[in-house]
Amino acid sequence: GENVEQHPSTLSVQEGDSAVIKCTYSDSASNYFPWYKQELGKRPQLIIDIRSNVGEKKDQRIAVTLNKTAKHFSLHITETQPEDSAVYFCAASWSGNEKLTFGTGTRLTIIP
Amino acid sequence: GEEVAQTPKHLVRGEGQKAKLYCAPIKGHSYVFWYQQVLKNEFKFLISFQNENVFDETGMPKERFSAKCLPNSPCSLEIQATKLEDSAVYFCASSQSPGYGYTFGSGTRLTVV
Numbered sequence: 001g002e003n004v005e006q007h008p009s010t011l012s013v014q015e016g017d018s019a020v021i022k023c024t025y026s027d028s029a030s031n032y033f034p035w036y037k038q039e040l041g042k043r044p045q046l047i048i049d050i051r052s053n054v055g056e057k058k059d060q061r062i063a064v065t066l067n068k069t070a071k072h073f074s075l076h077i078t079e080t081q082p083e084d085s086a087v088y089f090c091a092a093s094w095s096g097n098e099k100l101t102f103g104t105g106t107r108l109t110i111i112p
Numbered sequence: 113g114e115e116v117a118q119t120p121k122h123l124v125r126g127e128g129q130k131a132k133l134y135c136a137p138i139k140g141h142s143y144v145f146w147y148q149q150v151l152k153n154e155f156k157f158l159i160s161f162q163n164e165n166v167f168d169e170t171g172m173p174k175e176r177f178s179a180k181c182l183p184n185s186p187c188s189l190e191i192q193a194t195k196l197e198d199s200a201v202y203f204c205a206s207s208q209s210p211g212y213g214y215t216f217g218s219g220t221r222l223t224v225v
Contacts, residue, residue, distance in 0.1 A: 001170075034213045038153075043203065046213040087153060098143055098207065099168050100214065102155040 002027040004092050006103025013080050014111050021106045023090035024072040030092040033066060033073045034100070039086045047088075048075070077108075085110045114138060116206050117186075118217035125194045125224050133220045134186040135204030143167070143207040144187050145214060146179060150200045158202075161187065194224045 003026040013019045025033075034049035050057045050064045050073065057064050061080075066073040077084055087107050091100040117136040125131045137144050146158040157171040161181040172179070176195075181187040191198055201221050205214035 036216075043216040043218045045216070049213050089153075089155070097168065099145070099157050099160055099170075100155075101157070105153040 002030060002092055002094075002101040004090060004101050004103045006090050006106060008106060009104065010107045010109070012109045012111055015080055015082060017080055019075075019077045019080055019084070019108055019110075021075045021088055021090070021108070022072060023074070023092075023103050024070075025092040025101075026071065027092070027094065028068075028071065029094040031095055032093045033064070034091050035062075035064060035075050036089045036091065036102075037086045038089065038105075044089060080110045082110050082112055084108060114215075116204055116215050116217035118202075118204050118220050119186075120220060121218065123220055123222045125222065127196060127224055128193050131191045131194050131198070131222055131224075133189045133202050133204075133222070135189070135206075135217055136186040137204070137206030138208075138215055141206035141208045141215075143209070144181055145205045145207070146187075146189050147203045147205065148200045149203060149219070155203075158189070191222075194222075196224050198222060199224045 006023045031052035036044035037047045038044040048062050061078045063076040087105045089105050090103040093100045119134045144161040148156045159169045159172050159179045160167040164181045176192045179189045201219040203219045204217045207214050
């Protein structure tokens with residue numbers, strides 16, 4: 001089955017700086033890669049996703065890049081703000097299965 | 113509505129008791145997923161449904177866990193004879209069709225004492 005590894009497990013960034021979180025996946029059939037943000041005690045919320053026919057996607061301060069050959073994808077947050085502090089999860093799935101396999105999460109702390 | 117509604121928010125059970133959790137997916141969403149999130153944040157897939165049919169149950173500990181999604185009723189996840197290690201937050205999520213992101217419910221925190 002699919003295995004998703006996520007790094008780093010914790011990340012502290014000065015407010016205004018950029019943050020990058022990286023994930024690798026094992027199953028070359030995976031073609032859908034969402035990122036979720038989970039604040040303490042709350043539900044995970046989808047913040048951005050990318051499909052395997054696209055190499056990069058951007059939404060304001062958030063971007064995701066995908067390298068299918070290397071089987072890795074990354075989340076980039078620019079101009080970080082205190083409200084970006086949360087745990088971020090990457091995930092992967094493939095058409096016909098729909099089950100998301102999640103990474104182990106990155107706790108992002110923005111230092112004011 | 114536009115929310116996945118999970119009830120109850122909190123559930124406390126003595127070891128060996130039964131626990132039943134409910135999930136109402138967003139109207140029009142065909143897929144329902146159950147995940148268990150333990151203290152280390154890890155999401156463990158349990159089961160998925162396409163409408164009322166089991167789609168993938170590879171994550172279910174079948175001897176004690178069961179789940180259903182019946183027409184015109186909330187989906188349910190039932191744990192018979194709970195164990196201490198079942199303590200976790202159980203999230204339900206729904207999706208309108210393959211390849212779309214999930215919308216998660218707010219979770220049910222199960223504490224087994």
